Amino acid sequence: MEKINLKDYAENFEDTYNDIQETFPKEVLPQAIICKFSSNEYIVRFDEDIQYLFFLLDGRAKIYIVHENGKRALIQFLKKNDFIGDLSLIEVEKNLKDVVAINECTCLAIPLASSREHLLNDKLFLYNLSRYLGDKLLKRTDHYTAMQDYEFKNRLARYILQIENDGFFQEKHTETAEYVGVSYRHLLYTLNQFHEEGLLEKRGRKYFIINKEKLERLSSKRD
Amino acid sequence: MEKINLKDYAENFEDTYNDIQETFPKEVLPQAIICKFSSNEYIVRFDEDIQYLFFLLDGRAKIYIVHENGKRALIQFLKKNDFIGDLSLIEVEKNLKDVVAINECTCLAIPLASSREHLLNDKLFLYNLSRYLGDKLLKRTDHYTAMQDYEFKNRLARYILQIENDGFFQEKHTETAEYVGVSYRHLLYTLNQFHEEGLLEKRGRKYFIINKEKLERLSSKRD
DNA sequence: ATAATAATAGGAGATATCTCATATTGAGGT
DNA sequence: ACCTCAATATGAGATATCTCCTATTATTAT
Missing domain, CATH: 2.60.120.10 (Jelly Rolls)
Incomplete structure (x- = not known):
């Protein structure tokens, strides 16, 4: 430091x-x-x-x-x-x-x-701090209640859309797994599944979104 | 109203x-x-x-x-x-x-x-509101991260100890299931399991804690 | 009091997700 | 440049947890 x-x-x-x-x-x-x-x-x-x-x-x-x-x-x-x-x-x-x-x-x-x-x-x-804390509380609650009410593929779709950059999903898989709350193994299964269903494509070690609409549908619905 | x-x-x-x-x-x-x-x-x-x-x-x-x-x-x-x-x-x-x-x-x-x-x-x-929100944020985070890092029997043990009254666990099962984030069915399975393992005893439709230590051990550890 | 609704209870089968094992590839430190 | 540790990848098997079904009690409302 x-x-x-x-x-x-x-x-x-x-x-x-x-x-x-x-x-x-x-x-x-x-x-x-x-x-x-x-x-x-x-x-x-x-x-x-x-x-x-x-x-x-x-x-x-x-x-x-x-x-x-x-x-x-x-x-x-x-x-x-x-x-x-x-x-x-x-x-x-x-x-x-x-x-x-x-x-x-x-x-x-x-x-x-x-x-x-x-x-x-x-x-x-103090006013700004309250707003900051309130906002943090809401975001965190949303994140965690989603874990409870949606199954993993929905949450993953949501996360990819949220963090995607120029159509690329390039977060570290280890970190993603820890954040979305599943095992690394299961994350890979689901990523492969997305690949097979034509949602993502692998380019090098990044994933590229090739069907954003389908991904969006998946992110907010059951399915 | x-x-x-x-x-x-x-x-x-x-x-x-x-x-x-x-x-x-x-x-x-x-x-x-x-x-x-x-x-x-x-x-x-x-x-x-x-x-x-x-x-x-x-x-x-x-x-x-x-x-x-x-x-x-x-x-x-x-x-x-x-x-x-x-x-x-x-x-x-x-x-x-x-x-x-x-x-x-x-x-x-x-x-x-x-x-x-x-x-x-x-x-x-504003000061009190900040503290209130901060405290709420912490509690909620604890609750939800516990869901992620502990399996259900640990969380249930913890919840029972937290809400128990005079040794009785008498919350509605429907509400408990919604709060701890599992299906009603699975809650019953686990409650039965606790019964078989000699942690709880059924009295009427309440459960009575008959082995608090074991429940405490379960609540904070893997096992 | 009686009907209607919600809560409790448990069976059977499906699956989402985990753990453990192993191999390969990439990045950081000296 | 070499070594080490972290990250990526995948297989196989186990299990925690879910969904759907069907009865039997409590509660609540008319």
């Missing part, structure tokens, strides 16, 4: 810095720094205290919950403008999560010890 | 009224009323606009999410001091949920139209 002075960062990324100034009360910024994490680096570990509230400025990361039985579930992908440590800030978190950078991640890091009080006394920040 | 004047209610339930005054900014209370819902009555319907922010003062209710494929999932049980309509208040909700009273429910009802602005400008209320 590499630390950068916020001032130095601000000079090179004016637009992002403006966003930051609108999101956080000005009292906390003097203490904030920029942290850069490299791919696969842990931003937060489930068994260590968290010292900062992070705000993701660039890059992608993923949150895992670690269970006592050793299994872990990928519960969310993080992107620009997501918080890390929001639940620790408001002190409701009991079990921390693992947060791992997927590619290089640039984060604003606000020290909790010195800034908590400022943050929790800022009306606008 | 029966409406009661807040003043009248306050006279009979002083303690609860004190709680209310601490939870909500005083500007909104003059417009608030008390609503009583009877057992199985809908407090909110997924296809109708919500006009009030409700705060549950007494009784139990349950939230369902309704999916396009017709299935619905019980996502949360509500009890005293839970909000209903919190996500609509902050306007992040897209798909409403069904909320159904389990027994008689008494709610404080605050009209959204006239009170939204007051609520969202009150620092203390």
